Amino acid sequence: MKLKKMMSLILVTAMAGSMVLTGCGSSSGDGAGGASSGDSGGSASSSSDGEKAQGDTVTIKWISQGTGEDGWEGMTRPILEAYEEETGVHVEAEFYTFSDLFEVIETKAAAGNADFDVMSVDVTYVSKYGTSGYLEPLDQYFSDEEKAKWDDASYQAGVWDGTMYGAPENTSTQELYYNKTLLDKAGITIPENDAQHRLTYEQVAELARQGLEKIDPDGTQGYIGFDFQQVSRVYQMNMLANAMGGKNISDDGYSLDGVINTQPWIDAMTWYQNLVNDGIASRGYDADQLGDQFAAGKMLFIVGGTWTPANMTCDDEVGYTYAPCFEGHEDQAATSTGSWYFGINSKSQNKDAAADFIKFFTLGKGSDMWLEVNGDVPSRIDKQEEIANNPDAPMDMKIAAYEAANTAVPRAVTPVFGEYSTVLDQAWEDVRNGADVEETLNNAVEQFASAVAAYKK
Amino acid sequence: MGGIYIKNKWLPYLLILPTIILICVFKIYPIFDSIIQGFSSSDSGFTLDNYKLLFADKTFWNSLKVTLKFNLIIIPVQIIVAFIMAMFVNVKVRGIEIFRTVFYLPFCISLTISTVIWQMMLNVNNGVVNSMLGVLGIKPIGFLIDKKWALLSIVLISSWRGCAYWMMFILAGLKGVDSAVYEAAKIDGSGFFNTLFRVTIPMLKNTLLFVLVANTTANFLLFAPMQIATDGGPQGSTNVLMYEAYKSAFKYSNRPRQACLVTILLVIVMTVCVVQNKLMTEKEA
Numbered sequence: 001m002k003l004k005k006m007m008s009l010i011l012v013t014a015m016a017g018s019m020v021l022t023g024c025g026s027s028s029g030d031g032a033g034g035a036s037s038g039d040s041g042g043s044a045s046s047s048s049d050g051e052k053a054q055g056d057t058v059t060i061k062w063i064s065q066g067t068g069e070d071g072w073e074g075m076t077r078p079i080l081e082a083y084e085e086e087t088g089v090h091v092e093a094e095f096y097t098f099s100d101l102f103e104v105i106e107t108k109a110a111a112g113n114a115d116f117d118v119m120s121v122d123v124t125y126v127s128k129y130g131t132s133g134y135l136e137p138l139d140q141y142f143s144d145e146e147k148a149k150w151d152d153a154s155y156q157a158g159v160w161d162g163t164m165y166g167a168p169e170n171t172s173t174q175e176l177y178y179n180k181t182l183l184d185k186a187g188i189t190i191p192e193n194d195a196q197h198r199l200t201y202e203q204v205a206e207l208a209r210q211g212l213e214k215i216d217p218d219g220t221q222g223y224i225g226f227d228f229q230q231v232s233r234v235y236q237m238n239m240l241a242n243a244m245g246g247k248n249i250s251d252d253g254y255s256l257d258g259v260i261n262t263q264p265w266i267d268a269m270t271w272y273q274n275l276v277n278d279g280i281a282s283r284g285y286d287a288d289q290l291g292d293q294f295a296a297g298k299m300l301f302i303v304g305g306t307w308t309p310a311n312m313t314c315d316d317e318v319g320y321t322y323a324p325c326f327e328g329h330e331d332q333a334a335t336s337t338g339s340w341y342f343g344i345n346s347k348s349q350n351k352d353a354a355a356d357f358i359k360f361f362t363l364g365k366g367s368d369m370w371l372e373v374n375g376d377v378p379s380r381i382d383k384q385e386e387i388a389n390n391p392d393a394p395m396d397m398k399i400a401a402y403e404a405a406n407t408a409v410p411r412a413v414t415p416v417f418g419e420y421s422t423v424l425d426q427a428w429e430d431v432r433n434g435a436d437v438e439e440t441l442n443n444a445v446e447q448f449a450s451a452v453a454a455y456k457k
Numbered sequence: 458m459g460g461i462y463i464k465n466k467w468l469p470y471l472l473i474l475p476t477i478i479l480i481c482v483f484k485i486y487p488i489f490d491s492i493i494q495g496f497s498s499s500d501s502g503f504t505l506d507n508y509k510l511l512f513a514d515k516t517f518w519n520s521l522k523v524t525l526k527f528n529l530i531i532i533p534v535q536i537i538v539a540f541i542m543a544m545f546v547n548v549k550v551r552g553i554e555i556f557r558t559v560f561y562l563p564f565c566i567s568l569t570i571s572t573v574i575w576q577m578m579l580n581v582n583n584g585v586v587n588s589m590l591g592v593l594g595i596k597p598i599g600f601l602i603d604k605k606w607a608l609l610s611i612v613l614i615s616s617w618r619g620c621a622y623w624m625m626f627i628l629a630g631l632k633g634v635d636s637a638v639y640e641a642a643k644i645d646g647s648g649f650f651n652t653l654f655r656v657t658i659p660m661l662k663n664t665l666l667f668v669l670v671a672n673t674t675a676n677f678l679l680f681a682p683m684q685i686a687t688d689g690g691p692q693g694s695t696n697v698l699m700y701e702a703y704k705s706a707f708k709y710s711n712r713p714r715q716a717c718l719v720t721i722l723l724v725i726v727m728t729v730c731v732v733q734n735k736l737m738t739e740k741e742a
Contacts, residue, residue: 284581285582425688433691450516451709453513453514454507454510454713
């Protein structure tokens with residue numbers, strides 16, 4: 001009887017154990033107890049049900065991010081149609097949410113999956129996917145002449161250890177946007193400024209404080225004074241430390257010791273924490289939500305990307321200017337940069353066709369169409385010059401082009417960016433929520449050291 | 458009828474063969490694969506380095522502490538609340554089916570959706586819970602961003618849904634108890650608590666053992682609310698082992714670390730379940 005019970009128990013725990021062990025590879029699995037291990041809510045959608053080969057039509061598959069008609073899924077459809085019309089090659093695109101794409105690539109590429117040909121690669125993952133063997137080197141597909149068509153920073157960000165793994169779709173930069181309607185209502189005028197005489201973060205914080213006092217004196221209307229579009233993400237938050245003179249990572253790309261547990265980082269994080277504690281910056285919104293607050297007319301100032309004005313959902317007028325700098329660090333103005341790259345799956349059976357599609361999207365007609373619809377900062381030199389020399393080009397794009405060329409600080413280049421961003425995103429969020437700055441930074445150094453130890457053994 | 462089984466003694470085995478094969482491929486094989494992966498070096502040789510690295514990692518120990526703390530809170534909470542709910546809906550009054558349905562309803566909502574809903578309700582800026590507290594003059598509480606509250610909030614989110622599920626098992630157990638036993642206890646002058654502890658609970662021993670074991674395993678594996686609502690924070694206060702394993706696999710691509718973590722988790726779950734079983738069996742004896 002006891003043996004029978006014990007056997008039953010072992011069977012139950014073995015089944016449960018297998019749920020543990022298979023849980024990481026499953027996207028469904030909805031148990032109980034509040035009670036699921038793998039219910040992570042990802043989503044994917046395909047633009048086509050087409051098969052790999054339909055008669056004589058060559059089909060390549062591209063996996064990317066940005067679901068929905070307002071996202072890349074809808075924005076890129078005309079480009080894919082134009083490519084098919086021009087070449088006869090059908091591109092079957094599969095879109096995921098931003099965070100799900102990384103998991104999809106890890107799962108598919110780590111398993112040596114050949115069922116996709118082209119992948120969108122966030123700039124920070126180029127080195128990681130390159131060293132992991134997920135990406136096919138692109139040097140054989142792109143001539144030196146073609147490579148020279150991108151600005152050097154954009155091209156170099158797609159290179160790891162002397163090998164080109166990614167072709168830039170575009171780049172990005174940051175500007176200071178403000179809700180002119182709300183500031184007018186509060187009677188606040190933005191002081192004169194330009195690239196050489198920028199507003200300081202301290203000035204912006206003070207203007208935001210004054211604005212909140214006027215439009216939401218008792219703090220019941222839910223207005224936010226000043227914040228960062230991609231709050232608690234290293235992509236944007238690190239520019240604060242950079243603007244104090246801080247670096248992002250050690251030169252070998254494997255350490256944070258002596259990099260983030262330093263005065264520039266302590267000062268930058270302390271300044272941001274005070275901004276939150278003073279009720280000027282927000283708490284409780286994540287990076288997917290905070291931009292919407294500005295778009296809805298609930299925020300006075302935001303540091304954001306060039307897509308910010310186009311995302312407004314209210315009728316308020318938006319103003320923009322150069323990204324701020326810190327007082328005493330006027331010569332160290334820094335903006336975050338980098339964007340998405342195209343890469344070829346190293347296991348793809350259609351590498352030539354994949355490379356051709358990537359050229360179309362990064363250098364050819366597809367690139368023209370993309371830059372027009374996306375409104376982001378081009379990586380192509382000819383397009384950057386077009387903006388700079390065109391007197392009719394929008395001023396915010398001119399500012400963006402200036403920042404990209406003069407104040408852009410590349411993100412941490414490391415093959416362990418997953419660990420880097422996980423540790424530092426959490427550090428920024430913890431500081432935002434009141435954690436001791438120095439202790440948080442020291443913990444982050446230790447956590448990162450532990451995480452990369454496996455790569456150094 | 459019986460003749461078929463006697464003549465074809467292999468028939469039952471044949472019938473369960475597809476299931477056995479599926480269990481072996483999708484359940485048993487991954488267990489052994491993960492265990493082996495945890496002890497494998499990059500050149501596929503035997504190594505203890507993966508475990509050495511893990512044991513030297515402060516994040517792992519914090520995660521282990523959080524996992525044990527979380528389960529020490531959530532398991533008793535869920536079972537006691539589910540038991541009380543089951544007792545309530547086991548009474549014979551008109552319309553009790555409506556209450557049973559209402560109590561069970563949370564389980565019909567996916568964990569992802571219920572977590573997102575609770576996340577909005579507990580939001581420090583505009584959540585309905587803080588609005589209600591505001592009416593009472595209480596300042597907004599950062600349920601999901603304050604390390605004092607985050608783990609308890611996850612317990613709340615998970616239990617809101619989980620209790621409904623476990624309630625149904627206990628209710629089924631309660632329904633199986635012969636009413637004559639209660640009547641006999643009543644005639645003997647047994648009060649409510651006396652009947653509860655000396656009649657009801659002992660009669661539900663097998664049901665409770667199942668609920669205890671299944672609830673333990675389910676909660677040790679739980680990570681979706683942490684992933685969605687807190688991302689393991691604030692300050693690692695909700696970073697359970699399962700979520701750490703998930704991050705190792707999908708954010709760090711560090712499969713050996715993930716294999717070590719889930720193997721440790723498996724050992725913990727098995728140990729806890731064996732101990733639970735032993736304690737319950739001893740009581741029975």
